[in-house]
Amino acid sequence: VHAWLRSRPVTYAATIALAALLAVAVSYLLNRIGF
Amino acid sequence: MTTNDTGESFDLRPHLQIVARFKYLILTFCVAAALTSLAMTYVMSEKFQAYTTVLYQPAETVSFRPKERDALGFPTPLVSLESIGNTLDELVKSDAALETVVRTLRLDVKRPRPPANWFITTFHSVKDTAKEYAGNTWQLLRYGRLIEKNPFAEAITNLRKNVSTARTAKAYTFRLAAIDSDPAIAAKIADLLAATLGESLEQARLRLARESRAGLEARLRDNEAETAALRVKLDTFKREAGLSSLSEELSLKLKTVAEFQEESQRARNELRALQMKRSELNRQLAAQDERVKFDSTSTQNPVVEEMRLELAKLEVERSGLLGTYTEQHQLVKALDAKIAQVRTKLVSESASVVSSESTRASDIYQKLLADWLATDAEIESVTARQEAYNRSISQETAGAQSLTAKEQELTDLSVRVVAAERSYVLINEALEEARIAESRVASDVAILHPAAVPRAPVRPNKILHVSVSAILSLVLGIGLAFVFSFFDTSIRRIDQVERIFQVPVLATIPAVGSGRDDGTILLGREP
Numbered sequence: 001v002h003a004w005l006r007s008r009p010v011t012y013a014a015t016i017a018l019a020a021l022l023a024v025a026v027s028y029l030l031n032r033i034g035f
Numbered sequence: 036m037t038t039n040d041t042g043e044s045f046d047l048r049p050h051l052q053i054v055a056r057f058k059y060l061i062l063t064f065c066v067a068a069a070l071t072s073l074a075m076t077y078v079m080s081e082k083f084q085a086y087t088t089v090l091y092q093p094a095e096t097v098s099f100r101p102k103e104r105d106a107l108g109f110p111t112p113l114v115s116l117e118s119i120g121n122t123l124d125e126l127v128k129s130d131a132a133l134e135t136v137v138r139t140l141r142l143d144v145k146r147p148r149p150p151a152n153w154f155i156t157t158f159h160s161v162k163d164t165a166k167e168y169a170g171n172t173w174q175l176l177r178y179g180r181l182i183e184k185n186p187f188a189e190a191i192t193n194l195r196k197n198v199s200t201a202r203t204a205k206a207y208t209f210r211l212a213a214i215d216s217d218p219a220i221a222a223k224i225a226d227l228l229a230a231t232l233g234e235s236l237e238q239a240r241l242r243l244a245r246e247s248r249a250g251l252e253a254r255l256r257d258n259e260a261e262t263a264a265l266r267v268k269l270d271t272f273k274r275e276a277g278l279s280s281l282s283e284e285l286s287l288k289l290k291t292v293a294e295f296q297e298e299s300q301r302a303r304n305e306l307r308a309l310q311m312k313r314s315e316l317n318r319q320l321a322a323q324d325e326r327v328k329f330d331s332t333s334t335q336n337p338v339v340e341e342m343r344l345e346l347a348k349l350e351v352e353r354s355g356l357l358g359t360y361t362e363q364h365q366l367v368k369a370l371d372a373k374i375a376q377v378r379t380k381l382v383s384e385s386a387s388v389v390s391s392e393s394t395r396a397s398d399i400y401q402k403l404l405a406d407w408l409a410t411d412a413e414i415e416s417v418t419a420r421q422e423a424y425n426r427s428i429s430q431e432t433a434g435a436q437s438l439t440a441k442e443q444e445l446t447d448l449s450v451r452v453v454a455a456e457r458s459y460v461l462i463n464e465a466l467e468e469a470r471i472a473e474s475r476v477a478s479d480v481a482i483l484h485p486a487a488v489p490r491a492p493v494r495p496n497k498i499l500h501v502s503v504s505a506i507l508s509l510v511l512g513i514g515l516a517f518v519f520s521f522f523d524t525s526i527r528r529i530d531q532v533e534r535i536f537q538v539p540v541l542a543t544i545p546a547v548g549s550g551r552d553d554g555t556i557l558l559g560r561e562p
Contacts, residue, residue, distance in 0.1 A: 015060055019067035022511060023504045027075040035496050
């Protein structure tokens with residue numbers, strides 16, 4: 001499991017998910033403050 | 036190579052190497068974030084902003100009095116446009132105005148979303164569900180229970196967030212903007228809100244003007260009654276006092292008093308003269324005998340005759356002696372002494388001896404007595420006259436004093452009547468001004484143009500969303516790279532080996548078949 005977690009595809013998938021979360025949060029906040 | 040504050044050398048290279056090593060990860064992070072952000076702007080509902088321009092120009096109030104620019108020595112403060120702007124903003128965002136808009140446009144009824152593809156529909160339903168759950172959770176955390184939903188109140192709250200007023204470049208105009216997902220409804224909201232604002236301001240102005248007018252009318256009625264009462268009082272006073280002109284009356288009285296005082300003074304002088312006359316008569320009476328000798332007979336005193344004879348003899352002798360001697364001579368002196376002795380004796384002896392006499396009442400005395408009695412009677416009468424004058428004087432003086440008091444009262448009443456009449460004029464002017472203000476039809480607020488239906492949405496701003504996401508993700512991606520590097524236990528460079536094992540590296544084996552030729556050895560590399 002440890003090795004799988006450290007595998008490249010999983011790392012990248014996690015990165016993309018994190019980036020998407022960040023983008024959603026940014027969009028929500030910008031929308032909230034009126035942009 | 037840089038140097039930090041403590042003077043130790045700070046090597047930037049390893050850090051840059053870390054960034055370089057994770058460059059693909061950082062790039063993926065950045066691109067993913069930017070793309071997601073872009074996608075979000077497409078699924079987010081677009082908002083349209085419509086606006087109308089409102090002109091606020093307070094009408095000058097009509098005044099019959101000259102304008103006063105100063106109060107207490109400094110100019111009266113003018114209401115700043117900022118205050119007016121804030122007031123308009125508060126009015127626009129007040130429950131009353133928003134309620135009217137929500138009720139008229141039925142904003143509390145949930146509008147159906149425009150038809151869209153499956154992805155957007157799903158996104159919206161997920162978003163709504165998430166929003167509801169988040170809202171409930173927040174309510175539970177805040178109030179400990181769920182509050183019943185009120186679509187109307189929610190619509191008002193939402194609308195309050197979506198309307199705004201802004202001053203346009205220090206002018207008397209204000210921009211009233213409304214945001215909605217439907218451009219037509221945004222324009223309607225802006226129009227309706229502007230109309231409501233104008234109406235409520237006008238109503239407020241009218242109410243104030245009406246209240247002011249009513250207050251002034253009541254004040255004027257009071258003043259009328261007061262003036263009438265004072266006038267009646269003044270007339271009654273004049274009639275009761277029976278005075279046509281108080282000052283004339285008073286001067287007449289004062290003149291009478293002066294005349295009486297003159298008379299009294301004359302009587303006093305007369306009295307003094309009479310009293311002097313009486314005392315003189317008294318003196319004369321005392322000197323005069325009551326009776327006078329009427330008839331008398333007398334004979335010569337023989338001793339006196341003898342003495343006279345002797346005196347004559349002596350005088351002759353003296354003149355004989357003076358022919359020989361001076362007056363200082365002893366003989367002459369002796370003779371002088373003898374003569375003086377005889378004279379003394381002669382004086383002591385009466386010249387004649389009364390033998391018989393008869394008397395009668397003295398005519399002069401009787402005359403003096405009659406005069407005295409007449410004078411006395413006159414004194415009595417003059418005293419009585421003077422007393423009468425004095426009484427009259429005191430009476431007239433008292434009358435004049437009471438007249439003075441009355442005159443004071445009359446002046447007081449007249450002043451009060453004049454004051455009441457003046458305030459009547461002032462109140463009447465103010466009332467006329469209030470009536471004009473009330474009848475004024477022009478409003479302080481004018482809507483310059485109706486809101487146009489916007490063609491382009493104001494938000495979401497795609498470039499802003501994407502750039503903010505990209506920059507933030509870049510920063511966060513670099514941070515992540517350092518975190519990963521911190522938890523990475525593998526050895527990658529010669530200096531790391533030397534530091535850990537405290538032994539020098541004697542030789543390195545180049546990586547075979549990887550195409551690398553940079554002298555690094557492959558240690559702990561992932562398969």
